[in-house]
Amino acid sequence: MNRYLRWYASLHKFYRILFWASISVGAFGVVAGLATESVPMAGLGVFWLVGGPAVIFLASLFDSE
Incomplete structure (x- = not known):
């Protein structure tokens, strides 16, 4: 943590x-x-919860600052 x-x-x-x-x-x-009760909408939300921070993590690794 x-x-x-x-x-x-x-x-x-x-x-x-x-x-x-x-x-x-x-x-x-x-x-x-x-x-x-929309499975695609809930799936999209989970994608944002998992994928968003993952993309930010990868972007911060390649940040030149």
């Missing part, structure tokens, strides 16, 4: 905003999918 907190603390502000935006969109998608 300490490793992930250090990773998040070392992120540039732009990546932090993208991180929270992807978490928010994913959470909204999961809740909306479960509320409407």
